[in-house]
Amino acid sequence: MPTTLPVPIQFELPEGWRAEPPDAAGAPGAAFVARHPRPDAGFTANITIDGEFRPDAATLPEIAHESVERLRQAGTLVEAIGRREIGSADAPGLTQTLAVSALVGGVHRDLVQSQVYLSMLDVADPSKRAVIRLILTATASQHPQVLSDFQDFVRTVRPDTGAVS
Template identity: 45%
Template sequence: MPGTLPVPLTIELPQGWQSAPPDEVGAPHAAFVALHMASRGQGFMPNITVTGHTLDGSSSLHSLAEASVRRLRENVGAVDVVKRTEVGTSPAPGLIDAPGIVQNLRIQATVNGQPMELAQSQFILVLENEQRRSERAEIEIALTAKTSQLQDVLEDFQAFISTLRPAAPTPEAPTSED
């Protein structure tokens, strides 16, 4: 069963990307997965995953980033942090105005029984519940590609992130009393 996001978000897929059921593409905890269709048949399809959960306590951005790396090491293999940058304290053009961290990773993975070096760019952000300021949520958006594919899809990932917005609250349906 696919994961869910603790806060509703809207996003737009760049041209050439297609959403896929998380369970069917090996990402059962993701709430959303998109595949780069032009890369079909190249041994690995670059993908964008979106996951999220409610935060307990006051986790720092760096501890959230470290936890993500730790999960990858436990589930995938060797992971090297190439670069880590905080964002959102002074909003960058096109990015959601929320504290976040971008980290670029190099991952040694086994894909379809073959060793493969993958690159992953993660955007981890923390959102506050507009109605209940004490509630916070972590959202992780990750682009994963073979290192040789990364430059071909990185601009699409940045375009994808630039469309990320909290979804407008849906008005509650009026109730009728008999």
């Protein structure tokens, strides 16, 4: 069952990408999934969105490291190949790129994940901090081709101040 985000957001999907129910896409813990129109070697690049309230004082680099450790605990080989803080003090963010070697659908795949972490305050209660995670997963060969779509997508993500809780 898909999760809901701790704070409402709005965004625009890149042209050609299509939303899919998280359960049907094999990402039941995600709040949102979009898939690229053209698979590469039997794997379809995808964008997932999830998030959680973080009442602790964990920094975005610490939260990103937790994601790497969760992948490793799931038996996935992971190497962080890049990490950079983005945004401002009022709207902090972090990007992380991972090389992932995993068994997907019974097939060994070399994948790349581009992860973006956005720290947002709950518009209804600014004392609550939420971290939204946006993830692009693609084959290593297709990643360079879909990365600009993901970057365009990330630029459209913003709090949905008109949403009803």
